Amino acid sequence: MDQPGARAWSPLRLAALCVAVVATTACAVAPLTGERPDGRNEPAAPGGASSQPQGESLEGTDTVEEFEQDIVGAEQLADEYWSQRFAGFGAPFQPIGQVVPYYRDGELSCGEQLIPRNNAVYCLASGEEFIAYDANWAFAVFQAVGDSFLFYLIGHEYAHGIQARLELDYSFSIERELAADCLAGAYLGDSVRDGTLRLDDGDLDEFQRGLEAVADDPDQPWFEEGSHGTAEQRIAAFFKGYDGSLAGCDLS
Ligand SMILES: [Zn+2]
Numbered sequence: 001m002d003q004p005g006a007r008a009w010s011p012l013r014l015a016a017l018c019v020a021v022v023a024t025t026a027c028a029v030a031p032l033t034g035e036r037p038d039g040r041n042e043p044a045a046p047g048g049a050s051s052q053p054q055g056e057s058l059e060g061t062d063t064v065e066e067f068e069q070d071i072v073g074a075e076q077l078a079d080e081y082w083s084q085r086f087a088g089f090g091a092p093f094q095p096i097g098q099v100v101p102y103y104r105d106g107e108l109s110c111g112e113q114l115i116p117r118n119n120a121v122y123c124l125a126s127g128e129e130f131i132a133y134d135a136n137w138a139f140a141v142f143q144a145v146g147d148s149f150l151f152y153l154i155g156h157e158y159a160h161g162i163q164a165r166l167e168l169d170y171s172f173s174i175e176r177e178l179a180a181d182c183l184a185g186a187y188l189g190d191s192v193r194d195g196t197l198r199l200d201d202g203d204l205d206e207f208q209r210g211l212e213a214v215a216d217d218p219d220q221p222w223f224e225e226g227s228h229g230t231a232e233q234r235i236a237a238f239f240k241g242y243d244g245s246l247a248g249c250d251l252s
Helices: 064-089 135-145 148-165 173-193 203-213 231-248
Strands: 099-102 120-125 128-134
Touching: 064 135, 064 148, 064 173, 099 135, 120 148, 128 135, 128 148, 135 148, 135 203, 148 173, 148 203, 173 231, 203 231
Parallel strands: 099 128
Antiparallel strands: 120 128
């Protein structure tokens, strides 16, 4: 993203699993199984913010520093994007204040539910709101897929916060998840169109690979709690928003 270096897709085995959590929490993704690409255990310091000077590009370095910079950048971009959209709706907007890494099973909880490894979640429970991501897992996918994955990941979780603000109701979790993919696509597509985000060759392919990586197993029943959609469904939902902006997503 911005000036990403060329990356080859590494065909790590990605198994579908998602976490059924409290109603106001939504998980994004699926676990990565197998070896971590670099054997790191703790890629990001708690708190996560990059210590890099603003404006210094780490694109294509595949480093922990680039990872941290991209997480912070994706959050800031989402804050700005949704602030502007809500202003356009004439509605007040409170950004999601916290995007936090975690490293171990149960290190964080959402309400009374412990958050497991190999995932990312949006949590709104017990009066607190945050996005949390397993830093080791996200770093491994970042290295396997590319930096675009992090922008998608934050965009998807942020979208659950937008759904909460708009009080959107869904009958099945797959509807909520595909709608979040669409909103993540709108956030990224619009940011590219207005020039706040610049893609390089291969970034669109990275989005597609990332969505394939987090898709449900083909034999997972669509109506099950925690279902997110097949690769085809997730890619279609994301690019509906990416190409068509919010008009492509059902916000009613
Ligand atoms: Zn989700």
